[in-house]
Amino acid sequence: MSDPTNDPTRDRTNDRVSATRSATEARGETFYPGPSRTPLGAYPPKERWDDWVELDSRAWPRRLERHYLLVPTTCFNCESACGLLAYVDRETLEVRKFEGNPEHPGSRGRNCAKGPATLNQVKDPDRILYPMKRAGRRGENRWTRVSWDEALDDIAGRIRKAIAEKRNHEVMYHVGRPGEDGYTERVLAAWDVDGHNSHTNICSSSGRAGYQWWMGYDRPSPDHANAELILLISAHLESGHYFNPHAQRVMEGKARGAKLVVFDVRLSNTATHADHWLAPWPGSEAAILLAIANHLIQEDRYDREFVRRFWNWQEFMEQERPKEPASFEAFEKELEKLYAEYTFDFAERESGIAASVIHEVAKLVAAAGPRLSTHNWRSAAAGNLGGWQVTRTLFLLNALMGAIGVPGGVFPNAWNKFVPKPIHTPPHPRQWNELSWPQEYPLAMNEMSFLLPHFLKDGRGRLEVYMSRVYNPVWTNPDGLSWIEAITDESKIGLHVALTPTWSESAYFADYVLPVGVGSERHDLHSYETHDAQWIGFRQPVLKEAHARLGRQVKDTREVNPGEVWEENELWIDLSWRIDPEGAMGIRKHFESKREPGGKLGVDEYYGFIFSSSVPGLPEKAKAEALTPLEYMRRYGAFEVARSVGAQHAARVPKAELEDMRVTPQGRVYTHSEKPPSANIVPVPSPDPDAEGRRPVGIEVDGDVVRGFPTPSGRLEFYSSTLKAWGWPEYALPTYIRSHVHPQSLEPGEVPLIPTFRLPVQIHTRSANAKWLDEIAHTNPLWIHPSHAATLGLATGDLVRVETRIGHFVVKAWVTEGIRPGVVACSHHMGRWKLDGPGQRQMMATVSLKQEGSRWRLRRERDVEPFASADADTSRIWWTDAGVHQNLTFPVQPDPVSGMHCWHQAVRVKRAEPGDRYGDVSVDTARSREAYAGWLALARPASRHSPDGTRRPYWLLRPLKPAREVYKLPASRPASRP
């Protein structure tokens, strides 16, 4: 008979209890196993989630048992979407705390501080509980409560009128944190509106662009846990993209012996864990990466077979070296020459990092082979002109080492992400919105969102309805005072609707403020590339589910959310019905029930359909537990669709897909055959079909047809014919672009300011309503090196005036060796302010805002202070600071290729002047206009550079892709070839 203790599926709870009991008793202490018989440190077994028992800590020393329903949801405090478990008191139906969800494959039961702080947001005494309409001028901060019906009828009426009058482009939805995969894009498509606007061009566009140009996918999925070398450009362990899920895997990799190399101008918490911390001159990262690439090439330490099979070297040779044979051997000779100038000495001159250190790192890269996991997201990519080439040169290392799609390497995001098909799929909008996708930026990775005030001021258009959602454009964007100028002008924006759980600097300038739910009060479905697997996570209103488990059905989340807080899924369905109440506009049908034709689609039906019909394996898994797929997701909150997805680029295309195939001389394979549904597990963005309308299906490699990548060539595009054709031949290869803060671009006395780094426990404007987080982090001093501070006579705490090219801000100095000398840094996560009137009192200072012509001054009038509320903790607030809002003083600086705002600033740092006060901000928006014009002049518009008369290469990604016919440039401005 087998030993039952060896059974890996056996519940080991009792073993753990016994072990803990023995250890405790050995110390001579009394062991209390807890009512649920599970020691601290273990997760509540899922079988007990309907009645989990814990002692009430506040009742101590009485042993008062509390009974909980544990309901999963998903954290909404950053993009990582970690699982949470809400502890809902069975008696009071109050959420008592949030902890990690052990059933979530991405976060595996762990969270950062922001996850449990969701509780603060639910209970925030200053949160917006009812729809509000402005009672005075825009920006006066006077409000009156209105009903949802009144607000939505007004908004719907305006949208309906705009669409009926063919002013679809006057409807815009501007989202900060989507927190979902495509729900709202489908709403806008159903309205036939190209009105999706995002924050991505102030966040990650250059990070994404570097990946997109290589492989047609815009995000990496590094396999840190299995790497031998983890190379991070930014602070991923503490605050990077997919922060907690990646951080735990980076530490796992390190525990297995991986080396960690971090490029960061400042000593981040991540850098403190590194084997090598490199603090280069900002913007010189690509020079270092190319020196490493050159070392790999010259020393013949790269994966020749991988390069031969998967790079588009043949296209490069044919286009750029037509006199040479298009052979791989000839290409290798060219490759040796292409990067020969990028020596370690050159990289040292550009970056200030010793050549010997760069050589050390290059040897680590060479030794790691394909187990090289790398990541660049914001950081250098987001800071610098040409930052997208930092990502591209970083990925060059992976492409050289064959570290793509293999354990320990980097996977494209779409292979490690699963987006199921929804119940209705409206057609692509037949509109092109030039306010978001202007002709000057045909290759922009995302909407040119941060230029919107300038486009409105240019007279390029107006907006009838502008909806900002979990987004704070006045505060988050550069040049926020230009935003205020545009947003207060009713001739430019007819109606501003702010969908937000909490007051924000932008909500003050809205006509309606509509209260939407925080992470535990709403539905969303999402999937992120946290590791080599595919999972879906389900965010849900936890009280709705708690009621359901107790046998009470909730129809509308407003029944269980605080006040009249509404979740957005229901809101969008309702608003769409109000826009098209009779169904005559063709909108309503996309929001109707399939079960009850003609009736309104409900959220249960919406997700029930998805989970039952488009998530492979979920129905079977649910059935095994006698649950429906929807019940399964409501009970566990996440489902792993696939594990170890592997090298999809090398997967053979089935013969059934290859009938009628045509192969180009470069090995691109096209077919007329339909894509079988089984292939949907790895979605592939669609590059252009061939002249006869065949779809690209793969590439021919050594006689096999394999999937390849969704680029025009089907291969990894070392050479981008698209960049060349659209006016950027000098950037067709991964190369080094000198940043706008390169020493040669700075004026005398200027130094670079790094304003891009996050604080681990705050998240832009979404976490100021979390008291635990505010207590930990509530200021953003200026990091300055002692040698630099000495030249200015500065000590920590001294007031400093930081002058940008459009104004200045006043901040306190923090003298630290944790920053490269000659560079200063200030986190963007601070500087929240409110006007007199309602606002977020735990983390917003009260300011006065004055305008004289184009000159603006923001001055702090009152610090953060304690206040009485239903939460006794607000009377114990001891901090007074809320930091300084530096972004107001930054001009817009769009990268002419990626469209990304280049965040780093050329600044002068001085001692504060007499009369300066901490937190002062002064800006001249006339100078903002000049800066805008200067950067706009760098662009190469589609009207002059489009090779085919279209606005944008069709194969490039777009969040909401319009119909193909509207890609054509308008006839009034015919395309001309360069």
Ligand code: SF4
């Ligand atoms: S990393 Fe933190 S803030 Fe982000 S989703 Fe996870 S728990 Fe929430």
